[in-house]
Amino acid sequence: MQLLLRAAFPPALPAGRARAFRWPWQDQRRRFSATRAVTFALLLAPAAWVGWLAASHGLGPEPWKEGLREIGLWTIRLLLVTLAVTPLARILALPQLAGLRRMLGLGTLAYALLHLGMYVANENFRLLHIGAEILRRFYLTIGFVGLLGLVALGWTSTDGWVRHLGRGWKRLHLLIWPIALLGCFHFFLQSKSALWEAVLVAGLLVWLLAWRLLPAGWRARPLALLALAPVAALGGALIEFAWYALATNLPAARILEANLDVTFGLRPALWAGVVALAVPLLAVLRRRAAGSP
Structure with a gap:
């Protein structure tokens, strides 16, 4: 506060402190x-x-x-x-x-x-x-x-x-x-019942929060980043489950199960995990390009 x-309610800035546009x-x-x-x-x-x-x-x-x-x-x-x-x-x-x-x-x-x-x-x-x-x-x-x-x-x-x-x-x-x-x-x-992108956003936000919670020394390690992929997918799936369970009359448990069924393509929570999987891959490629071990 x-x-x-x-x-x-800031104090006036001293003369000369203002920067040119x-x-x-x-x-x-x-x-x-x-x-x-x-x-x-x-x-x-x-x-x-x-x-x-x-x-x-x-x-x-x-x-x-x-x-x-x-x-x-x-x-x-x-x-x-x-x-x-x-x-x-x-x-x-x-x-x-x-x-x-x-x-x-x-x-x-x-x-x-x-x-x-x-x-x-x-x-x-x-x-x-x-x-x-x-x-x-x-x-x-x-x-x-x-x-x-x-x-x-x-x-x-x-x-x-x-x-x-x-x-x-x-x-x-x-x-x-x-x-x-x-x-x-x-x-x-x-979004109401059309939640595809909302769930994807939720999963990616879970990844961003989880990355912030990692110890500072782990935040660029590919293995630690790899572990965040299922966190993003599971987080998105659980948020989707909670939404359907609390805000709608739709069968939330069946929707949660559907997140594991890829017969008809990946659901948004799994896409959040796929995006998260790309991050450690980019980290490895970047290290190789820079000549780091």
């Missing part, structure tokens, strides 16, 4: 960075695609709702990508990836704000009605709380805030984990 108050495609020294430019373009691409579909009448009979859904999907996807930056930078020994984390985090915030803005527009800008709906509907409340958390993290993401908050900055930005859990829950509530 103290950290949030310091973020909301830097474009997204510039590095710390304000030189053009191809990596940052490509990342920025990729961040813009989903919104541009949804805009093109809207302009070409490709969003179906309810374009606002479909566009709102698509932007919401990309918000949770980008949140996962942002959370994956640190593990990938460590596992692949590519510290330069860590420099993209802030851009990706702010991109996630931008999509979350766009998601809210489209919802407001779909409700004809009736702000009192929208406020009442957010308070009344549980899935909207969860989504809005998560958005407020993202705003707080985005506001305090600059170099100046890192210096101002000191050690508390890292503690404050650990809020990204409860925010991610809220976002995943919001995704489940919105």
Whole structure:
């Protein structure tokens, strides 16, 4: 709470502390960075695609709702990508990836704000009605709380805030984990019975949390990473089971059993395990490419 108050009511920065504006495609020294430019373009691409579909009448009979859904999907996807930056930078020994984390985090915030803005527009800008709906509907409340958390993290993401908050900055930005859990829950509530991608997201989020819980010395070891694959698959399967058991009248036990049946293809929980299996493979390939044992 103290950290949030310091973020909301900061003291004035001393003269000369403000940094000059830097474009997204510039590095710390304000030189053009191809990596940052490509990342920025990729961040813009989903919104541009949804805009093109809207302009070409490709969003179906309810374009606002479909566009709102698509932007919401990309918000949770980008949140996962942002959370994956640190593990990938460590596992692949590519510290330069860590420099993209802030851009990706702010991109996630931008999509979350766009998601809210489209919802407001779909409700004809009736702000009192929208406020009442957010308070009344549980899935909207969860989504809005998560958005407020993202705003707080985005506001305090600059170099100046890192210096101002000191050690508390890292503690404050650990809020990204409860925010991610809220976002995943919001995704489940919105998906209802069409849970394929929501379960996949849940399994990948389990992997990211499990990686954080590993001892620091194990986080780049292929065998430790290999052990996380079944954790991701089982975590996704159990979350799917819990959802069907608690939120629906469908036979949750049979759905859990179906996760082990690959006759008709892999279910999303198993796909989370497959994605997790790719991580130690990438780690081994990266070590060989770098000439490490």
